[in-house]
Amino acid sequence: MSATPSFCQELTVLSCTGTKDSSLVNLVLENPGWTCRPGQFVMLRPLDWGTELVWARPFSICDISSHGLRIFFQVVGRGTARLAQLTPGQKVVVWGPLGQSFVLDNERPNLLLAGGMGIAPFVFLAKSSPAHTSMLFGHRLPLQEYPAFQEIATHIPSEAMQQCNHEDLICFEETLHERIKALSGVGQVLACGPEPMLRVVHKYCLQHGTDGQVSLENRMACGVGACLGCVARTTQGDLVQSCVQGPVFDVRHLDWGA
Ligand SMILES: Cc1cc2nc3c(=O)[nH]c(=O)nc-3n(C[C@H](O)[C@H](O)[C@H](O)COP(=O)(O)OP(=O)(O)OC[C@H]3O[C@@H](n4cnc5c(N)ncnc54)[C@H](O)[C@@H]3O)c2cc1C
Ligand code: FES
Numbered sequence: 001m002s003a004t005p006s007f008c009q010e011l012t013v014l015s016c017t018g019t020k021d022s023s024l025v026n027l028v029l030e031n032p033g034w035t036c037r038p039g040q041f042v043m044l045r046p047l048d049w050g051t052e053l054v055w056a057r058p059f060s061i062c063d064i065s066s067h068g069l070r071i072f073f074q075v076v077g078r079g080t081a082r083l084a085q086l087t088p089g090q091k092v093v094v095w096g097p098l099g100q101s102f103v104l105d106n107e108r109p110n111l112l113l114a115g116g117m118g119i120a121p122f123v124f125l126a127k128s129s130p131a132h133t134s135m136l137f138g139h140r141l142p143l144q145e146y147p148a149f150q151e152i153a154t155h156i157p158s159e160a161m162q163q164c165n166h167e168d169l170i171c172f173e174e175t176l177h178e179r180i181k182a183l184s185g186v187g188q189v190l191a192c193g194p195e196p197m198l199r200v201v202h203k204y205c206l207q208h209g210t211d212g213q214v215s216l217e218n219r220m221a222c223g224v225g226a227c228l229g230c231v232a233r234t235t236q237g238d239l240v241q242s243c244v245q246g247p248v249f250d251v252r253h254l255d256w257g258a
Contacts, residue, residue: 007034008095010047014068016086019145023075024117025084026147028068029092036061037101038125039192039215039248043223044071044083047091053079058220058243060121060192061097062148069094072120072148098223100248102213106130108187111179112152113201115193116140119148121215122192126155132187134160136179138172138197177204184208191215205251212251218242 011029018025038061045056057079063070075084086092102125104110109132112122116139126133133156137149143163153161164172176197180189181204188211191201198214205212221229225244232242233255240246 010091011094013086013088013090025073027071031068034097036064036097039102039121040097040099042094042096045093055221062120063123074117102190102248111189113189113191115197118193123148123151126152137163180204180210181208184210199256202251202256213248215247216242
């Protein structure tokens, strides 16, 4: 997980479209020409944001290709509501690629564990996934609201794609537990989603000695290690900046109280 040089660029919006539910939005910006790795993120701040929205907002790189830099986000507050109103031709200041990426294991099975919008970084990752990759996706909204799931399914065999509606939380946790236990000593899990889900992943990885990486979505202000707004505690008792040393961490390094 070596550092990647990061850049600040003004990028043009190519499209900004909601899914049927319309709280989920696909934003495509012109391709900045960066070399990125799956799990890295960007900080976005449209040029027309005034002093009422000072800080840029962090988002996973959902995909990057000749079609552009794609972000898949959910409207949860003021910033994302404004981002959802972007129209083609507008300019967004983008810092990236930031942070540490997921590390795939080409020799052993990789289980991608996504909860809700945590599916975003796995679109990019699935493109480069080795043969033994599977996915478990937990979601609250209907599956068709997440076109990312169908895209990932074009790279991973359908029998290796499993999904579970979050409404049945017990079923999701039981399935997580079984899948993490089954990988003990033979593979690893890569997880992204809400913190309660990541804590469950952390608990079962430690319990069964399963290798795992989790991507934290701690709130961030600067995104580049200057404000201490995003710290996480490690098992050594240190506070680490999740924007620089993360957002992807080895589960064994995080102190969430086993
Ligand atoms: C590294 C990283 C990658 C991310 N990738 C994605 C992504 O791909 N897609 C996506 O939809 N979201 C992603 N997020 C979360 C996203 O940054 C927040 O939802 C967004 O910043 C909220 O901005 P807002 O102004 O709309 O919300 P605010 O008005 O600031 O807050 C509205 C509500 O959202 C909550 N909130 C704000 N930030 C976060 C956060 N980081 N985690 C959990 N709750 C939060 C607040 O507590 C509040 O309840 C990511 C966050 C990080 C740190
Ligand atoms: S967000 Fe400022 S140090 Fe991480």
